[in-house]
């Protein structure tokens with residue numbers, strides 16, 4: 001089968017055997033490229049088949065999204081229903097430490113599969129994972145209908161966060177930089193601004209740099225909350241501005257579930273009720289054969305890409 005891996009920072013299309021062993025065989029329909037893929041490749045990730053934002057068809061024909069992360073079920077995190085912080089979330093993750101979804105086929109434990117409603121656009125399947133990331137982050141804090149929030153950064157995570165906040169009735173602004181980001185925000189009916197206002201109840205840092213963090217601190221009201229999405233790839237320093245306002249900083253990684261709630265199920269529900277999300281976010285579609293080009297486009301800030309998806313059947 002065709003699959004995409006990286007060696008020495010370079011993406012390549014390779015030929016691999018169809019996976020055998022435990023789990024269900026999934027025929028991948030679509031798979032997204034994530035900013036963290038680019039960081040991991042640069043950091044030397046090699047050998048493993050890439051892709052953690054994907055879904056496809058089971059052998060009995062169900063369209064499913066895949067939760068890429070593992071969970072052991074016995075560590076303190078798992079026992080307190082916080083599997084996002086289980087060590088196996090990373091050490092048994094498709095596309096990071098196990099073969100991922102940038103391939104024609106992948107084997108996945110059945111507990112990681114989430115059925116999509118009939119008629120779902122296969123391009124949406126790969127968006128369930130980043131939407132679950134966003135849902136998890138928003139669920140880490142308490143934000144009520146009518147409260148004000150700002151999202152700093154209008155890449156895919158920022159735009160998806162703004163879309164979920166809007167879906168919940170939160171009054172949200174998003175700080176964008178590039179024309180295609182303003183266009184995507186418009187498609188989602190979200191107010192995009194060049195500069196954040198002041199005194200938001202909550203700010204969402206979807207960039208995780210010093211600059212975006214400082215913007216969030218100055219935009220948040222005293223005793224408001226600041227949510228950090230994803231990874232801090234370079235250290236970020238705290239400031240007295242943050243201390244004087246007693247801002248609550250909340251980190252968010254991956255997704256979670258307990259007996260009553262699952263971030264993946266909620267992400268599927270949001271996607272199902274908001275059909276405009278897929279068209280606004282998935283700006284580029286490539287065939288799996290064009291993987292090298294697709295990664296170049298995803299990495300180029302001037303390409304106009306928000307989310308690049310690859311399809312096995314294009």
Ligand SMILES: [Zn+2]
Pocket residue numbers: 034035036052053130
């Ligand atoms: Zn991702």
Ligand SMILES: [Zn+2]
Pocket residue numbers: 071072073074075076077078079083086087088
């Ligand atoms: Zn665990």
